[in-house]
Amino acid sequence: MELMEAIRARKSYRNQFEDTPVPRNDLREILEAGVAAPSGCNMQTTQFIGVDDPVLVKRLAEIYGKEWALTAPAAILVLTKETMSPSGVSYHIHDYSAAMENLLLAITAKGYASVWVEGQIRGERAREMGRLLGVPEELTVAVYLPVGVPAKPMAEAVKKPFEERAWFNGYQKES
C-alpha cells in the first residue's frame, strides 16, 4: 500500500477480528516500523513486545476487558521510560507517539487493523499487562495494540475540515 493511502486508510478499529493469524514475519516488520521511528536526541526510549502466543494474546485482551479484543490473533505492547536528554527534557512521550504512528501505518499497510489503547489501560491494567510479559517495573506499558484482520467495516471518526486546522503562508490564511 502506498504511504498516503495507508495514512488515509488508518482508522481506530474496535470490533471483531477474522480468525486469521498474523504471521511472525508480519509482526516483526510492524515492530521494525516502530524501531525505525525518530526519537529526541536519538535516545530510542521506546521498546516493543510483539505477542503471538495465543494464551498471552487472550490474557492481554482479558486484562483490557473488551469482548471484541478477545478475537484479536496478535497484540503489541509499547513500553516507555522517562529519560532525561542532554537538554534536560525527557522526550519519551514524543518518542513513543512517533513510534505509535509508524506501528499503526505498518499495521494498516499490511491489511490489519488496530487501535491505540492507552487511556483505558493506564494504571493497574498496564501494570498487569507488564507483569504478564515480564516487563521490568521501571518501564511503563504505555499502549496496548490488539492486531488482526478486521471482520467488520472500519468506523470513521469525525474529523474537522482541513480548512479549520491547516493553512498556507500564515495562520488562518489560505487553505
Ligand SMILES: Cc1cc2nc3c(=O)[nH]c(=O)nc-3n(C[C@H](O)[C@H](O)[C@H](O)COP(=O)(O)O)c2cc1C
Ligand atoms: C494518546 C491516545 C490515547 C488513546 N487511548 C485510547 C483508548 O484507551 N481506547 C480507545 O479505544 N482509543 C484510544 N485512542 C484512539 C482515539 O480515540 C482515536 O485515535 C480518535 O478517536 C480518532 O479516531 P481515528 O484513530 O479513527 O482517527 C487513543 C489515541 C491516542 C492518540
